[in-house]
Amino acid sequence: MTSSTESGSTQGVRAVALKKSDLYSSLWKSCDELRGGMDASQYKDYILTMLFVKYVSDKAKTDPNSLIDVPNGGSFDDMIAVKGNKEIGDKVNKIIAKLAEVNDLQKVIDLADFNDEEKLGKGKEMQDRLSKLVTIFQELDFRGSRAEGDDLLGDAYEYLMRHFATESGKSKGQFYTPAEVSRVIAKLISVTPETPRSATVYDPTCGSGSLLLKVAAESRQGLTTYGQEKDNATWALSKMNMILHDNAIADIRKGDTITSPQFTTGDTLDTFDFIVANPPFSIKSWSNGLENEFGRFEHGMPPEKNGDYAFLLHILKSMKSTGKAAVILPHGVLFRGNKEADIRKQLVKRGFIKGIIGLPANLFYGTGIPACVIVLDKENAQSRTGVFMVDASNGFLKDGNKNRLRSQDMHKIVDVFNKQQEIDRYSRIVPLDEISNANNEFNLNIPRYIDSSEHEDVQDLYAHIHGGVPNRDIDALSASWDAFPDLRRQLFIGNGQSGYCELTVNIAEVQQTILDSADFTRFYEKALAQVDKWYGAHRPALESISSDTKPSELISILGDELLAEFRNAPLLDEYDVYERLMTYWHGVMHDDVFLIMNEGWLKAALPRKTIEDKDRKISETPDLVIGSGRNTAKYKADLIPPALIVSRFFAEDQARIEDMTAAAEDATHQVEEYLEEHAVEDGLLAEAMDDGKISKALAMTRLKDAKREHAEPEEIITLKHLIDLYDKEAATKKLLRECQTKLDIATLTQYGHLSEIEIRELVLDDKWKTSITNGITGEVTKLTHNLVARIKQLGERYDATLGDLESEIEKLSSKVALHLAEMGLK
Template sequence: MAIKKTELYSSLWASCDELRGGMDASQYKDYVLTLLFMKYVSDKYKGDPYGMIVVPQGASFDDMAALKGDKEIGEKINKIISALAEENDLKGVIDVADFNDEDKLGKGKEMIDRLSKLIGIFEGIDLSANRADGDDLLGDAYEYLMRHFATESGKSKGQFYTPAEVSRILAKVIGINKDTPQDATVYDPTCGSGSLLLKASDEAPRGLTIFGQEMDNATSALARMNMILHNNATAKIWKGNTIADPQWKDANGKLKTFDFAVANPPFSNKNWTSGINPREDGFDRFVWGIPPEKNGDYTFLLHIIKSLKSTGKGAVILPHGVLFRGNAEARIRENLIKQGYIKGIIGLPANLFYGTGIPACIIVIDKEHAAHRSGIFMIDASKGFMKDGNKNRLRAQDIHKIVDVFTKQLALPRYSRMVNLSEIAANDYNLNIPRYIDSSEPEDLHDLSAHLQGGIPNRDIDALASYWRVFPSLRSTLFTAHRSGYSKALIAASQVKATILNHPEFTAFAQQSLRPFTDWCERAALHDIQIGQQPKVIIHRISEDLLQAYADTPLLSKYDIYQILMDYWADVMQDDVYVLVQDGWQAGKTLRELVAQKGEKLKETPDLVINKSRYKAELIPPSLMVARYFKAEQAIIEQIQADLDAATQELESYIEENSGDDGLLSEALNDKDKVTAASVKARLKLATETDEKATLKQAQKLFDAEAEGKKSLKEHQEALDLAVFRRYARLSEEEIKNLVVQDKWLATLQANIEAEIERVTQQLANRVRELEERYAEPLPAITQSIDVLSDKVAGHLKAMGLGWAL
């Protein structure tokens, strides 16, 4: 059975739990990633003489597993890893973590237990079963771990990881496409864990030839492991300081040049001149100016420009300060603009990166068309993001919109435009994005005349023109003329939403807005998913199709609809598809029995419990089975539950009425001051008063009714669960497809799209209600109301013999 992505992620994160306490995330990542690597290469290459990685005798993960409980487990693990590293020229890459470090892992039994548990977690992950061609299950798991490690490491130690969402933007805006050959080169001078290079390589159908350099030894080791986990074992990653000692040079000792470059260098590096005299730079990187000694942002940009071929293209993440700071940086900026190297600038939201909370930008370089460049394309994407813990994170729709707008050079109000070089020159070559794009929302101005004389300004109603084009008669339903330039409301503010939802034009709009989805369902052909297909290819195909399907739908944003699919893919559909491409539709019959290790709780919540055995449905939740095949049985259970709720309510009310200090059930309170069936039964044996006995008997009757209801509910639910359990085995392939595709996937997506359609109308309703309430009472009416109320107060005071003189 294929392992699901979320299950793999959960297991990997559980391994981190075993290491917390003895070290911080920046350290225990080395242990977790090393074990992930060992498990992966052992599952994939053990016994394969032609494998990319040679797993020598006695140096596999299985040999590690045999050490559980061994008194010398730490030392022996080190030897196993060392043997694999020696065989594959991976010394200093996979043997960074010391598994015999007592300071981090504990002494004696503590170390033995911790490492045994850690190995046990990885032992339970079968990576050999996941062979979806072209899909990086392990690479994605690595990205998942790196993101979490960066989050936990904090600002000072999270620089090794560039968020995958940002990496994808850089990879897509530098021009790599389906026609890019495999021998095209991509370079990252500060490659960290290698995520940027891999994302760039992924954009080419057969990958790219990868070159990178990373100064930190441990991080460069992460990059090497990352490359192998992504099936890029031939990628070339050097250690060392790129500025002081660049490793990639040609035969003449000059900088090697590349087709593409991507980078997320350290922001505002204050030590960039260490080991180098920029005025005597042998690589001519500073011909356009020398960056400030205490700020190396432009250093890396200049290095990248020099490292690109004459037709090369690159993208670099830098802090916003590079766009507007003066002095030496201003001169460099002006020279680069005049050279025509800067193709575009993309402003990103703040707090995306793990090393800093400041906002950053992407500077896109294009040397090929530099001579003919007449402007710089700018995007202000600072407002498109979601909250993710204490960080911000780009959504799928934010990435897609940025890439679409940049590659097509689309001018969108408050978002993007092409800025002519003459305009930039007029601003002294300042590239600060707000100078050229005002992304602020228009101010919602109040109308003084409306406040004084009443009515709703027509200009505010006219501003909703996009709605009136879709609902042409709705405006006259909601408003009528009041006086010149002003209208009055016809519908009470509280009834606006209901009026809109019940309007025939909205009903027609809602139906029309679902047609693209209905047509998409046919084209998506989700029933046709087969073993061996690539999940990433599937989601790319269907998501791009859905995006285009809603490209011309009024009021609805195609990116919002796209996000609905991408969110559902990440939460549910992705796991399902991974199972289907591995095991086929028959996986829909699978009910996996959950068994907890001795002394541990179950890690998953069971879907069915049959005779104390607990089961997890692989693809089809029992609720879908019940809805399709057992509606009558479920209706009976719901009625029993309703009757039980009524019986419980009646019992609770009866006890409350009769258990006060003077109540006839007060003597039936147990030692916890509660009336129970047992306490009523016990008191009934002792009671002598007729009234008390009658009250106790009624209470007993109500307790019995509740108990009978609970018993009946349990029996019917167990019978239904057993019927559902048995029905799984009899499912045909066609039934499984209908349950998964129609009842699970498409039904959920349609419900979410319908909610999005209603959300659009909610925006209209909110605005109309806001305008109505804002101008509901003009100033004269308020003044008159105050006068009336003042007269009433004065009258009451006078009646009480009180008064005052003005």
């Protein structure tokens, strides 16, 4: 490479690990590849145990107050030391056993047998597999991990759990409640950042503990945490999960919650401030071995073959007099009859049910059926006069073979429920007298009270016969007319028939008419101004991102303020606008913030050599490629894409390259056109063709032969012109490559010369603000397209009247009769 290239590579390059999102992906791929034929529900025990040992070992090196003691011979470093050892399986078991013994974690972290030949292979196969597994975790560094849900560890654990749940099949994925659902539930039960740590939270079917942790995280100080889990391996996962999230003192007990509740005082259940649960749906064996009811079934005994209400009543009994709870249950609990109907009636009459939220189908890993969240609240239950219902079943994103709540769906559910906000076809407070009347009889099935179905698009027979667009259909677009108050008059005019209008422009001109209107310009500019105002208010906070930043709090403030800014905007749905921000946050901005926090602005801005790791199946697409052949150097610019550097510092060079690109494309086009004209059968270039193609080499060979054979002058002239065109194309492309190489080198070098002020401007303004603004204005464009599509649909629907069709039929019939007559037929 040239000296300038070398300068760029030394001044403008950093060495750093993969960005956060890619790290999780590579971690999963690596682990999954080593799984072999083992079921994911079993393999997770190996992976998560390894993650646990690595984390506590790293933490012990930097935190003298760590609650977990890592002894000699019981650390991850000891695992590294046995890589490649023939007895690695047995030695890893002993390392984990030592760590477990010192910390009283027997039967918690030592459940996975790392010397199991049936699962991990025999001899060399096990040796290689475990050695590679240790290597994968060896490359991770958790010493700076804060376990706040924004850190490497918390997100890596979440990522792995979700993937194991997805891979584990229908009956084995119940150890994990999707993080999106957990976040919603955590915010429905009145836990606030100010809630004291002394407040108690309990999950009677806690699985791996993810739901409990999400609730506890709602308070800045955390909560006093209790849980019970029946499955031994899942209970162990929960214990590890609590330690991984700095909640080692959480009290997680083992056993069946219904037949053997662990949190009792004598014959009385202990009570808690907050309860959350995602119990197994409709379990048939819930009462097997039931001896003591603990007063749980005072409102009725659940049916013998369905345990949904057994869990609900257990939770109700475990609530303090002011306790709050949120429980995920199948929709059947809302409307099934017999014993369940009797219990439901008692709970409604006593005011225990504060609200019900209907969720989309196929959210959970153990089942595809739709579920609901029942929110219980004993505080002021006797004075409760209704049940707040939300139908959130239509708000989701399809993600592979599952559905997933989007950021906007989660925020909307929480906002609407906590504010008890009534929205047409989405939420309402249903009075108790409506629930209890003769028509409903305490049936709580949400569609009885909220019609969320799409309105039928009724066709107008009169308009089909006489023409005109019904005013009823135009009035239905009132939200658009609120946003564009003069546009309706521009597009529609009365046609002399009461209740009907006609378009003032051709259907094909509707879109341009809207885009050219003063209304649209004002609307678009106002949206831009709102984004500018919101971003300007938060730019100082973004500019001051440092190692102390808490990303979850940062995006929470940004998102809430954006919602507030667009809450009263006509036509635009504030949650759609919010989703544009959150999509960018999850896709790009979160990684950027993580990078800045860990490396600082100056270092994070530098490109790095791309990672090519065949063992870990990682092959990054480079942003810059310098040199060629053996001297090729590939670079990844994680924080500032090269296009932003070029746009700010080398705009003129880029403009010249764009001109050269156009010239190169034109030269190629000239070659193609010339070949199309002459490289045909019996054409002037037919003699030079080989398999229907003519390269420059073939043309030159034929030219020599043609001159020697004294061929027709026209052929010789044509061949010379083709060769000239090929030369012109090659020269143009060569110049383009040279200029692009110079620009790439200059761009790489420029990274090393950026000041911190320039870096902040590039990231904050050129990257983040521009991307977020484009996303939000894209929402404006989408809404405009929807309006255009609807107006065109109405215009086309009623464009041809019955009379027009009859006239057309008459014309066509006359033409047919004329043709038949000309053929001699009557």
